[in-house]
Amino acid sequence: MSSWSEIAREVERRAEGRCEYCRMHQSLQGATFHVEHIVPRCLGGLSELENLAWACPSCNLHKSNRVEAEVPGSSETVSLFNPRTDKWDENFCWDDFCITGRTPVGQATVAALSLNHERRIKVRQAEAMFGLFPPEASGTLSLPTLSSPVVSAPCVWYDRARSQRQARATFFGGTR
Numbered sequence: 001m002s003s004w005s006e007i008a009r010e011v012e013r014r015a016e017g018r019c020e021y022c023r024m025h026q027s028l029q030g031a032t033f034h035v036e037h038i039v040p041r042c043l044g045g046l047s048e049l050e051n052l053a054w055a056c057p058s059c060n061l062h063k064s065n066r067v068e069a070e071v072p073g074s075s076e077t078v079s080l081f082n083p084r085t086d087k088w089d090e091n092f093c094w095d096d097f098c099i100t101g102r103t104p105v106g107q108a109t110v111a112a113l114s115l116n117h118e119r120r121i122k123v124r125q126a127e128a129m130f131g132l133f134p135p136e137a138s139g140t141l142s143l144p145t146l147s148s149p150v151v152s153a154p155c156v157w158y159d160r161a162r163s164q165r166q167a168r169a170t171f172f173g174g175t176r
């Protein structure tokens with residue numbers, strides 16, 4: 001792999017078209033997502049796959065060249081979520097259309113990248129109407145099988161039909 005366009009294609013393919021921070025799908029967006037340097041170049045980050053992530057413009061702009069942020073409600077500063085070394089499902093979960101941080105890293109990242117901005121909620125509601133929300137669990141999560149039922153689900157899970165009903169109610173003022 002040599003050229004930047006080849007690297008960018010591989011980053012997009014690996015992310016399956018979703019922002020690796022907020023999990024937004026590119027297909028409903030007018031803008032092409034960005035190849036983001038997790039450790040920015042100004043801090044010595046390399047343009048290699050292990051340091052690159054697929055990010056929507058909003059996450060990319062909010063993150064800027066930061067690598068750490070304060071945990072809300074505390075004076076603790078932690079590393080921001082790193083899509084290459086941290087697992088999304090361990091650091092975040094869905095609470096209806098909002099992202100909840102499950103760890104200090106998750107909480108700091110939700111705040112720093114403004115992951116629950118009103119506009120992002122609208123996008124998730126629109127995604128639900130097209131069957132794109134909630135995102136499939138990331139490949140790093142081992143999904144429960146029929147032979148190993150989940151005893152206690154750590155997050156709020158719900159079916160797509162319910163998401164779509166909620167989204168339609170929000171957009172059109174009632175279920176149809």
Ligand SMILES: [Zn+2]
Binds near residue numbers: 024058059
């Ligand atoms: Zn994003």
